[in-house]
Amino acid sequence: MSESARPVIEVASLSHVGRVRASNQDSYGDFANGAGWRALVVADGMGGHQGGEVASRIAVDTIGKVLGESHEEPEQSLRKAFLAANKRILEVATSEPRYAGMGTTGVALLLAAAGDAWVAHVGDSRAYVFRDGRLTALTADHSYVAELQRRGFLSAAEAAVHPRRNEVLRSIGGEPELDVEIRPVAARAGDCFLLCTDGLWGCVPEGEILGALASARPQDAVRMLVDLANHHGGPDNVTVSLVRIPEHAKEAAQTERAAAEKAYARRQSRIRRVAIAASLLAAALVAALLWGVLHLATEHSPRPVASPSAPTEPPKSRP
Numbered sequence: 647m648s649e650s651a652r653p654v655i656e657v658a659s660l661s662h663v664g665r666v667r668a669s670n671q672d673s674y675g676d677f678a679n680g681a682g683w684r685a686l687v688v689a690d691g692m693g694g695h696q697g698g699e700v701a702s703r704i705a706v707d708t709i710g711k712v713l714g715e716s717h718e719e720p721e722q723s724l725r726k727a728f729l730a731a732n733k734r735i736l737e738v739a740t741s742e743p744r745y746a747g748m749g750t751t752g753v754a755l756l757l758a759a760a761g762d763a764w765v766a767h768v769g770d771s772r773a774y775v776f777r778d779g780r781l782t783a784l785t786a787d788h789s790y791v792a793e794l795q796r797r798g799f800l801s802a803a804e805a806a807v808h809p810r811r812n813e814v815l816r817s818i819g820g821e822p823e824l825d826v827e828i829r830p831v832a833a834r835a836g837d838c839f840l841l842c843t844d845g846l847w848g849c850v851p852e853g854e855i856l857g858a859l860a861s862a863r864p865q866d867a868v869r870m871l872v873d874l875a876n877h878h879g880g881p882d883n884v885t886v887s888l889v890r891i892p893e894h895a896k897e898a899a900q901t902e903r904a905a906a907e908k909a910y911a912r913r914q915s916r917i918r919r920v921a922i923a924a925s926l927l928a929a930a931l932v933a934a935l936l937w938g939v940l941h942l943a944t945e946h947s948p949r950p951v952a953s954p955s956a957p958t959e960p961p962k963s964r965p
Contacts, residue, residue: 655684655757658864659887662872664845665880671698672843672885673750677710682759683720685713686887690771690843692817693748697739701750704738705731705818709754720756721828724766728752728818728826735819749817753785753841755889763831763839768824769814772847775831776838776859781852784831784839788816812844838864838890842871845884850874864888 663670671691678684689705691698712727731752739745751769758764765773770787786792790813794800805811816825833839838859846855850871858870868886875884 655892656864656890657684657686657888658868659686659688659885660868660872661883661885662876662880664883665876667883669696669699670883671696671702672845672883673699673702673706674841674885674887675706675710676887677714679714679716681717683713684757684889685710685754686839686841686889687752687754688771688841688843688885688887689750689752689818690769690845690883690885691748691750692814693745695744697745697748698750700738700745701735701748701819704735705750705752708734709752713754713756720758720762720764721830724754724756724764724828725826727754728766728768729824732818732822732824736822739819749819751814751843752818755839755841755887757833757889761833761891763833764828765831766826766828768816768818768826770812771841771843774840774842774855776840776856777834777836779856779860781840781856781859784829785827787814788827789814811848833891835891836893838888841887843883843885845880845882846871846875846886849878849881859888864890 657676659674659676661670661672661674673689673691675687676685677687687706687709689702691700691702691705693701708731709727712730713723716723716726718726735749739748751767751771753767753769753771753773754765755773756764756766765784767773767785768788770789770792771785772787773784775782775784786796789811791800791805791808791811793815794808795802795805800808818824840855840859854874855871858867858874861867862870868888871886872884
């Protein structure tokens with residue numbers, strides 16, 4: 647889609663320490679690259695002595711840097727970015743003992759120039775899409791409690807109060823090998839994507855999240871969501887990032903697609919005309935070449951020579 651036709655998406659992010667924690671170990675970032683990508687990243691760090699804050703910042707910055715420089719396909723780029731963040735956090739944790747054991751969750755949304763989207767995540771920071779009045783999760787937590795739920799050992803109500811509900815099974819910087827979960831998402835005009843840490847979804851009921859997304863623009867909704875988390879006690883750091891695709895994006899995309907189809911038809915017509923002209927020219931050249939060869943052969947072929955006839959005797963007269 648051309649720059650003039652591409653609709654401007656609305657993006658907003660906000661992070662807050664909450665009402666219990668002494669420091670904010672969450673980080674977020676908003677990045678773009680020359681290919682027209684837009685990426686949002688949210689991370690929730692863990693580790694004492696400010697290790698969590700350092701880990702989440704490294705993750706967000708590294709993922710953003712790799713995506714900003716990437717020329718690969720979105721899925722490969724996201725995987726490469728998360729693996730680079732994992733490697734970098736491990737390097738810092740190894741070189742500085744005070745950061746030993748630090749790690750972070752991570753969730754990223756990548757919007758390509760063509761309107762396609764991908765979500766990548768590790769841990770229990772989440773991605774949702776708000777569409778047609780419904781909130782749908784795009785990620786599945788990599789956590790101990792979530793795994794028990796998936797296996798049918800815990801209900802949602804039991805999981806919400808389980809003593810190990812904050813224990814993640816995967817983290818960026820946790821192990822040298824990292825399994826990043828990545829999925830494509832069919833983005834639509836009017837969609838609102840939400841990235842958040844467990845400081846939001848862990849204490850704010852889904853109905854209240856829906857209400858904020860349905861009633862406000864992203865710039866106002868992020869404030870409403872953070873306020874809701876703090877209203878419910880603010881037990882953890884809370885970070886939210888929102889990106890909304892405008893309703894007119896569909897019409898803009900259709901206009902762009904129609905223009906592209908017309909341009910393609912014109913190119914194909916030109917190609918056909920050039921191909922026909924080239925064929926006629928080639929046929930004319932072949933005909934001229936054949937005529938030349940035949941003419942040359944005729945000019946140089948030996949002419950037939952008549953054989954001398956026997957002399958005829960004059961008729962004899964009778965005596």
